[in-house]
Amino acid sequence: MxxxxxxxxxxxxxxxxxxxxxxxxxxxxxxxxxxxxxxxxxxxxxxxxxxxxxxxxxxxxxxxxxxxxxxxxxxxxxxxxxxxxxxxxxxxxxxxxxxxxxxATCVDAVALLRSGLVALGVLDAAGPVRGQAVLVTAAASGVGQLAVRLARVRGARRVVGAVSDPAKAGFVRSLGADDCVRYGDERWGEPYDCVLDAVGGDLLAPALAALAPHGRLVAYSSGGGTVRAYDLLVGAKSVIGFQMALIARGRPELYERWRRELWRLFSDGTLKPxxxxxxxxxxxxxxxxxxxxxxxxxxxxxxx
Known part of the structure; x- marks a missing residue:
């Protein structure tokens, strides 16, 4: 072979x-x-x-x-x-x-399942987003594109994607995002109740700054990075870490529930990777x- x-x-x-x-x-x-x-x-x-x-x-x-x-x-x-x-x-x-x-095809499976499980997982880690403003970094990625769509499915009032290249804006809006911002922009629009961050590193600081008071940053990147405790205290903000391997090993019933939800949304045409x-x-x-x-x-x- x-x-x-x-x-x-x-x-x-x-x-x-x-x-x-x-x-x-x-x-x-x-x-x-x-x-x-x-x-x-x-x-x-x-x-x-x-x-x-x-x-x-x-x-x-x-x-x-x-x-x-x-x-x-x-x-x-x-x-x-x-x-x-x-x-x-x-x-x-x-x-x-x-x-x-x-x-479903096998291409559908690898495009939907693992990336979708991560996207659902970070949304669950963030807590209810219905009626809230959500920012998704790496919004054009395999996970990010599904997080944008799923945030809308979960009832978010406003969904914005953040990307490295403004040429991706049209694609991100086609996913159902209300707007698209670039990492280097000075401001990322209105404060967000929740930021789902797949980038980490130097992007953690602006992602945290984009949160409204009491906002939540869900970090699931392999890119590392640090945040200052003071930046959390002044806005009563939270940083939540998410790792899929811990869910798969420790909470298989939740993993299975997410899997069923993804295929249901795919089957009824709501979610297309x-x-x-x-x-x-x-x-x-x-x-x-x-x-x-x-x-x-x-x-x-x-x-x-």
């Missing part, structure tokens, strides 16, 4: 021939039909001291399993792969796998470049 790998920090990515992996206990062997490319994986390639397997969201057809009970050969599944996911075949722990409905592009395995480097340069409008997907 083909597999994408790299040998040193920063790449380059290349395709190699490798043996098809054999599932261990509790694992499914999946023929990959779609693989979601994420910012954390792109950052690992650029920053990790040692090469790591290129894992992430995969969707495809089960071809084998070992010690599994929920899925059979021929079932379509999606889930998070912690090993080599940029490949023709990948191993997926049964506990991390979810069925792909008949009315945007896909920036579909890349062959041989073009994995181009897929990473789209995310690293922040030019993507929606989810970036590999098609083995």
């Amino acid at each position: 083909r597999r994408v790998r790299y040998e040193a920090a920063g790449g380059p990515l290349f395709v190699e021939e490798a043996a098809v992996p054999e599932p261990g206990s509790g694992e499914l062997l999946v023929r990959c039909e779609a693989v979601g490319v994420t910012l954390p994986v792109v950052r690992k390639v650029a920053e990790a001291a040692e090469p790591v397997p290129l894992g992430g969201e995969v969707a495809g057809t089960v071809v084998a399993g070992e010690g599994v009970s929920r899925f059979r050969t021929g079932d379509r599944v999606t889930g998070l792969c912690f090993g080599h996911g940029y490949a023709d075949f990948a191993l997926l722990r049964e506990a991390m796998a979810s069925p792909v409905p008949d009315h 945007a896909v920036h592009g579909e890349f062959a395995l041989e073009d994995a480097a181009k897929a990473h470049e789209a995310i690293a340069a922040r030019t993507n409008l929606g989810k970036v997907v590999l098609r083995p």
Whole structure:
């Protein structure tokens, strides 16, 4: 089979021939039909001291399993792969796998499910947003685009997207946002009751400043950053951290409820994820470049 790998920090990515992996206990062997490319994986390639397997969201057809009970050969599944996911075949722990409905494609699955679970999670972490003003950073990303749509579904009075490039404004408004602002703008409009931040780093300070008194900043970025306690005190503001892995491990019932909600919204046409592009395995480097340069409008997907 083909597999994408790299040998040193920063790449380059290349395709190699490798043996098809054999599932261990509790694992499914999946023929990959779609693989979601994420910012954390792109950052690992650029920053990790040692090469790591290129894992992430995969969707495809089960071809084998070992010690599994929920899925059979021929079932379509999606889930998070912690090993080599940029490949023709990948191993997926049964506990991390979810069925792909008949009315959805595997591209739909990787564009909707993991990113949608994060988007729903940060909205739940923020608390009720009905009647409130919500700002979503990285609004054109795989998660951000769904957070914009879901904030509207949850009844937000005003939804604004923040992006790195003003050329993305039309796309963000097409998602249902009332307005779009740029990170470098001096002001981001009216104060917000809630900011959902996927960027972190230097953007944390302006994101916090954009909050109204008693506002909430939900931070779910892998980009780091710090905030000053004084900036929280003067406006009685809150910063809430969110990590999907903790939910998946510690609250599986909530994870499952979010999953059902996402597919219901997809099925009735309320929620449709945007896909920036579909890349062959041989073009994995181009897929990473789209995310690293922040030019993507929606989810970036590999098609083995």
